[in-house]
Amino acid sequence: xxxxxxxxxxxxxxxxxxxxxxxxxxxxxxxxxxxxxxxxxxxxxxxxxxxxxxxxxxxxxxxxxxxxxxxxxxxxxxxxxxxxxxxxxxxxxxxxxxxxxxxxxxxxxxxxxxxx
Amino acid sequence: xxxxxxxxxxxxxxxxxxxxxxxxxxxxxxxxxxxxxxxxxxxxxxxxxxxxxxxxxxxxxxxxxxxxxxxxxxxxxxxxxxxxxxxxxxxxxxxxxxxxxxxxxxxxxxxxxxx
Numbered sequence: 001x002x003x004x005x006x007x008x009x010x011x012x013x014x015x016x017x018x019x020x021x022x023x024x025x026x027x028x029x030x031x032x033x034x035x036x037x038x039x040x041x042x043x044x045x046x047x048x049x050x051x052x053x054x055x056x057x058x059x060x061x062x063x064x065x066x067x068x069x070x071x072x073x074x075x076x077x078x079x080x081x082x083x084x085x086x087x088x089x090x091x092x093x094x095x096x097x098x099x100x101x102x103x104x105x106x107x108x109x110x111x112x113x114x115x116x
Numbered sequence: 117x118x119x120x121x122x123x124x125x126x127x128x129x130x131x132x133x134x135x136x137x138x139x140x141x142x143x144x145x146x147x148x149x150x151x152x153x154x155x156x157x158x159x160x161x162x163x164x165x166x167x168x169x170x171x172x173x174x175x176x177x178x179x180x181x182x183x184x185x186x187x188x189x190x191x192x193x194x195x196x197x198x199x200x201x202x203x204x205x206x207x208x209x210x211x212x213x214x215x216x217x218x219x220x221x222x223x224x225x226x227x228x229x230x231x
Binding site for chain 2: 033035040041042043044045048058088090092104105106107108109110
């Protein structure tokens with residue numbers, strides 16, 4: 001079955017350390033997204049990519065970085081510059097958005113990141 | 117500005133009761149899409165429904181129904197005869213085509229269905 005796989009499910013970070021969250025999809029979707037979820041704040045967009053080798057900052061990109069070298073992969077790095085990284089991170093993918101169309105996003109199971 | 121408001125933070129109902137989750141949106145764009153997602157305790161968001169701004173027909177899918185009213189900028193979600201398995205956080209989201217195709221999510225409503 002096609003889907004989105006996020007790993008690991010739980011991740012712990014030490015102060016000053018960079019960590020990378022994995023997101024892989026086999027849905028043949030062009031677009032991929034990273035969201036951060038905090039209690040009571042819903043989902044906030046970190047980065048998104050509509051096509052390979054291209055990505056855009058979302059609403060809260062500071063302290064994060066991404067790459068999109070392959071269609072099926074969109075890893076997110078939480079850098080030491082992100083001062084409050086403890087959150088639940090969700091990756092999503094969709095067919096490419098475009099004028100006259102809209103596509104629902106499909107989500108992974110999430111990664112819960114905590115600071116040691 | 118675009119915004120989605122889910123004023124109900126948490127709702128508790130007893131099994132078999134009907135429950136309505138409210139969603140109010142703001143946008144100046146004339147073409148937009150509204151979505152509802154369910155987030156069970158396992159964490160992933162599950163797509164429930166998509167509605168475009170030109171289609172105000174209400175929709176029913178089993179125990180779920182959606183009421184879209186442009187006049188009040190609302191897209192409410194009703195669960196009939198609720199079940200314990202309906203317990204989850206439900207998100208309403210907006211995307212407009214005049215923007216950059218980014219979803220705007222509401223803050224979610226946590227529904228607890230008690231046996």
